[in-house]
Amino acid sequence: MQNLSTIKYAKDFVSTFDGDESGELRPRQTPGALYSKAAPTPVKSPTLLAWSEALAHELGIQRPKTQEEVDLLGGNNVTASMYPYAACYAGHQFGNWAGQLGDGRAITLGELKTTAGKTWELQLKGAGPTPYSRRADGRAVLRSSVREYLMSESMHYLGVPTTRALSLVATGDQVLRDMFYNGNAAHEPGAIVMRVAPSFLRFGNFELLAARKEADNLRKLTDWTIDRFYPHIQGEGDAKILAWFREVVERTASLMVDWLRVGFVHGVMNTDNMSILGLTIDYGPYSFLDDYDPDFTPNTTDLPVRRYAFGKQHSIAYWNLGCLASAIAPLLPDTVQLVAELEAYRDIFYPKYFAMMGDKLGLDEVKPEDTELITQLEETLAALKPDMTIFYQLLIDLPLSLADEKAVVKYFEPSLYGVPGEAESRALHNLIQTYIARVKENSCSRAESQVRMRQNNPRFILRNYLLHQAIEELEHGEDTLFVKLQQAIQNPYSREFDEFFAKRPDWASQKAGCSMLSCSS
Template identity: 50%
Template sequence: MSSAFPTIDQTSFQNSFVEELRGDTSNLNRPRQVPGYHYSRVEPTPVQDPRLLAWSDDLAAFLGLAKPTERGSAVDALAGNLVTGSMKPFAARYGGHQFGSWAGQLGDGRAISLGEVTATDGTFWEIQLKGAGPTPYSRRADGRAVLRSSLREFLCSEAMHHLGVPTTRALSLVGTGDLVVRDMFYNGNPQAEPGAIVARVAPTFVRFGNFQMMASAGELDNLRALADYVIRRYYPELGEPTGPEVYVRWFEEICRRTAVMIAYWMSVGFVHGVMNTDNMSILGLTIDYGPYGWLEPYDPDWTPNTTDFGSRRYAYGQQPNVGLWNLWQLARALAHLVPDPELLRPGLDLYSSTFEQTRHEMMLHKLGLTSQNPEEDKALFEALHEALAGAEVDMTLFFRHLSHAAPAVLRHPASADTAWPELLAAAAYSTSPEEEQSLTQWLHRYLLRLQQETAAPEAIRERMLSANPKYVLRNYLAQQAIEAAEAGNLSVLERLMQVLKTPFAEQPEHEDLAAKRPDWAREKPGCATLSCSS
């Protein structure tokens, strides 16, 4: 990284959200309703002993920021202990549907945005401190975050970026030196845990819930002002918002981006865990990494979120439907900007068609297929999902091992009798003879389809390897990094960060990080299940 880059305390911030939208005129920093405004100005609450624990070198290079020392004024800024003259920190006001029910005003209860920095390509990126203290939107909470959740958000933001998934980013992880009391599973067992703050980064953190809040409160001027701000700043290709047709095209683009994002989730087996409308980015980015997880045994009904165990509303297989439902709620808010709500319906249709098309294309890529045979391929994909769901097969390992095995069998078909059992042994946690037979039958069917391809087996292999990661942020790996960090050992976190930067590379020296979830992690808190507590 160039030494010419400034540290964050030396850089100049822009403040478009604060300067272009309506701010709360009260400086009363206690939980309260904030009618009539888009945000509240609020400064972070200082912490005892801020210390840099982790840093994203490639994001910092893109933003034009130098890595700070372990302690010092730059880390003070990343912890909220230092607010520079160009920062205008604020907490945004928004509402949302939580688990399907309208929750009213929510807002940034522990996230405080410092403003925007100009990246090396001239674009603007907002830097937000999560866990920086109370705001008017904190309700009954303390505005803080613990190390375990902050480390998980830091790691996952960057891991998803390197997988190619549309996502917010994370710049730094700072330990606070303070203890934070949390009841991890809301079961009457609160514990004092080390506190931490993650600096997360996105062009904007505006979400569906910002618009829902304005519409629900009848603040139509604020609704229009926010929409116009987002369109001008983040959707300039749509032109000036001078009439309803611009809002219609904007909504369609939101729907398209959201569909692509969720198709990426499904492709890599990612489960967000808490797809409330206040956790949906207006830019189609993955936002708010809470109780997430990756499918290990392939199970469409699996959710990592203990809060969702009753309904499994946010389970892996439900994510596409929830995305559509959330967009419908956004459409209800934006309907105030157009003369006829029906004008927004094509956007919802576009979501569905875009999701299906994108997911289909991703499955072709994952299976090394290029030639088009739509009906046959759709049936083949559906049969695979059914076969995987009927067996305890690790999704990531199945596709990765298939990337090697299928081209090899294509070159030597007689090797299938040994290659397919070896594949299932490598990817399955356990299978019955019937489940193994079902998957083997699918593999033979897939081989027949693969034989229709004109590409050489080696080209097919490379295509598959570029779509099927070897390394994903399994919850047990994140938990190991958390436990080591809590004990003062950051080497586990640092190693994991480096490996996840190139998740499609073989990296044989890190083979242990690509292993199946061990038996000890099956039921261990933080490894199999999590809650919204952080």
């Protein structure tokens, strides 16, 4: 196992592309540069709060034993082999072109090459200003850092492609934040997350180069991305680019299916928050669904339009892929085939979606007529608004002899947030009778069907109110719940942590930070 302070870090990205190497942190435009050198700004007293042992083992890194190593995780120690930088990219935010954005509070330290042959980019989030911080301070608060650390690891154990989090460090500094952009700014404890991924490249990296008409840089970045992260794609020229875009479309569609499977709502699906590798990236005002609501958005900034609501995420992904297609279009002689690859998104997404829903429902296979059952399920859940996670857990152990309407409603009562009306009760009863009839047609046994359901329906999800409670405790020097949540996220499909198997409490539905959050979260 290697020591963080003695690792020889690679500099492949900065060695390949042009960047601004002045080290000047003043906010500015950086035409022609794909990155800017940006050293972390030291903090008062870095203290290790959390460490992902499983990820560290995969990276071949030992847990920090000295303050020197903790200082590295807090941005106070940059080793000789590192080249800290902030990436430059652009993006569409809430559907509007935002121009140059870039890493405003993230600084990449370098690339770690493991003995298994993998390369990982190590990045500090909250380590101070960069040329892309605009009017911000480049810092992160404990609140947002705990959310990123826990959720990125939670998504990994749920089986959802994601960036990872290696460590969480308290800085000892206070950071001024206006949590809801309502003029009520307050000081909060600062923190830094070291996050890890093969790459943090986004759709916005390509959009920026296209917007600036930097054709050579655009082609170079595209070729480098394919060769490094999609090495199985062979060939040359147009065919290679189209094959790559086709796979980005496929990975993005698969990611959306996974989000819908576990009830995850990203909250801010701007194109600068879309990974070119099909990973979940940039955890801000996210949430899992409590009550099932396709129109739910956890982001106060997304109101009243609800552009990034739960049920719209797959459509937004398609829109964002259109932006990526527009960005790489200058590399091709025409857009006919590129548009065809983009339009194939629907043909890729929906079969994946229905197959996923079949797994959640324990069907042996999804037949054409099963789409009617799935549509009926979606409509019933949207009307009834049960707790999504608990509903599916109850469905796993549903007695197939359940026939009476009152008995059906009573069975699902633990998932309900209120008393259903006559229409909702009838709809639920009709759905369950249709479902029971279909399950009885399975070629597999009931036990095999239930195994499939347990593998695809999480029993534990990282609810916002649990995060809020853990953050409040940490701010008061208590880490009991935080430690327990770190354990629970590693076993989301088991009954091991059934103390958390409960609906969102009434008090949490309106409390700030427990339901909706702003982009500053």
